Amino acid sequence: MISDNPIADFRSECGALLKRAIEKVCPGETPERVIFERPPVWEYGQLASSICFELARKLGEKPINLAGRLVEAADKSVFPLVEDVVAAGGGYINFHINFANFSRLTLESVRQLDNDYGSVKVDKPLKIIVEHTSVNPLHPIHIGQARNPVLGDSLARMLKHRGHTVYCHYYVDDVGRQTAVVAYGYDKLGRPAPAEKPDHFIGKIYTITSCLVEIKRLKRELERTKTTSDDEQTARLNRELDEWVGIAFELRSKYPELFEKLLQGIEKDTDPEKSINQLNRAYENGEKDAKQLIREVSRLCLGGFMETLKRAGVFHDSWDWESDLVWSGMVSAILEELKQTPFTQRLGGVLEFDAEKAVNMLGIREKLGLKKDYAVPSLTLVRADGTTLYTTRDIAYTLWKFKKADKCVNVIGMEQSLAQLQLKIALYALGFHRQADNLVHFAYNLVTLPGYKMSSRRGRYISFDEVMDEAVKRAYEEVSKRSPQMPEEDKIRVAEIVGIGAVRYALVEVDPAKPVEFNWDRVINFEKNSGPYIQYTHARACSILRKAGKKPEKPAYELLKERLEREIVLALADLPQVCIEAAELLKPSLIAEYANNLADKFNTFYNAYPVIKAQPPELSDARLALVDAVRIVLRNALDLLGIVAPEKM
RNA sequence: GGGCCCGUGGCCAAGUAUGGAUCAAGGCGCCGGCCUCCGGAGCCGGAGAACGUGGGUUCAAAUCCCACCGGGCCCGCCA
Structure with missing residues (x-):
């Protein structure tokens, strides 16, 4: 007999047993649902119920007495997974597993289900779009x-594993x-083919161009304030200018050639600001030249992203261009619909969406969890020059x-919480209640650098590529040191798996709501509580099975x-439940924590008991089966995190 | 000023949704140990905590409620 969720089987036996006992002892008090928890120490069994605390109050009895009577009345003979039932503490009922059967x-379930172990499908699968990455x-x-x-x-992997149909979408924000800034700079350079990884090349152009344009703008403004002689204003502009000149100096020494070329190109333009705005407008209008230029730049950059993401084991099913929504008329159609609602108004040439009014008139304040006197800021939908704004396009x-999916999960930084809220309110305002209800903003906090904030506009950032390179480099040194006999190409392959595993684990292990301060040792950790530690444990299990040279x-x-x-058996049995919870709560960190705990237990076991040489052979075989199950479970858990489990490392 | 999020040993951090029984996990760092035996990226032991502060609810609070303090983010005709 096998089960896709052994711990649930045990729990339902306990539930049935308890219900029968309650019927006998206090008829009419049978609860609809009994909640079980894991007792704090092993000696108290594997599952416990605190139901006697509530029940005893109703009956005017001491919880522990009631627990005693229930245990007395319990008949465990018909439940093969229940070894013992005990009343304990102030009124707990503790259930001990029959480990021979369990x-x-x-x-047997783990080993037979193999890749599928851990996956318990939902009754009603949904079509879910996970929008993630979407880096400009x-x-x-x-x-x-x-x-x-x-x-x-990881979210996408977990939801698929739950039986949903999942599509990963990348929203290309090219509008x-x-x-327009980066395209303008690229054009001034004569649209060259990059001599390096294209996104890095584009990044340099972007930083230098915005810096030069910013300096030019500030200088012009300073000229203007001279006539008005506003001292405070002048001082402020001077400070800003100083900062940008400093950045320019930095950039010039880092990329002298590129800097000079861009400087020459932009110098000739009397008003780069204006050219950029023109380009932006032309693109939104779908004019041929602008389309050609901006698409070319964007595609170049995306090509680089695809390389990076592929290396990290991250995949997308669809790349959705924001500009397509504008050109197809979808955005203006939505705007027309919004204008029909009582929630939009013209204010000094711009179109505003009054989110506060919508919240009040639709009575959705409580549903959205908003405080009574919090006024939701209004949202500008259309600029005075007729162009749209980001959130407007996001509504479309x-x-x-939602035409393709029942549910949308947006993986978007916490700093966009307000915009995501306004977006949701706009959906309600348009009457799309089902869609709004099923729109989830999965927010995560920033990663900061010690000392300063990352700023792509200022060229201050550490790229994902650099981090992976460094991690793989360190992993290679580690592999060479520990497995000198390994063939070179295996070393390279393994180093890649281990380095990337370290980075992915580090990024997924911490609660996404918390800000993380970047540091190399955190992201490239090969010791306990890391991706490589779990990978190592997996390789160790594989090694034992190899050496045993036989199946149990x-x-x-x-x-x-x-x-x-027994603790390991119990932990193995927990995987399906952990996967369910992690998917329902959208918490990949639960999987990471689980795998790390199992690895800890396994390493302790490994150190304490022989497997291959255990006597009698039936014990050795049982332990081999245990090792095999650990191998499978670690691999399946790592797979949900997008981390590869190597057999040797 | 308003809103959201975070606050647990020197550092990092789990647990907070569904309040419970013990020493409040674990990791880093520190101190002391480990097999000529299945992989030492490991294992064992030790020291180290007012769970931000103050109230409240409860038989029971790190967990729920209120106030306050500290940090981050947001409140743009940026994205």
């Missing part, structure tokens, strides 16, 4: 943003001033996504009597 059930095509993906693809990809994009022939599961062995 170990067999668990180990202006510069390489930096480590602050890298949290996004890693989280998004907006910033893209979201509705487009006649395992006697009842011989697994050591507490550690």
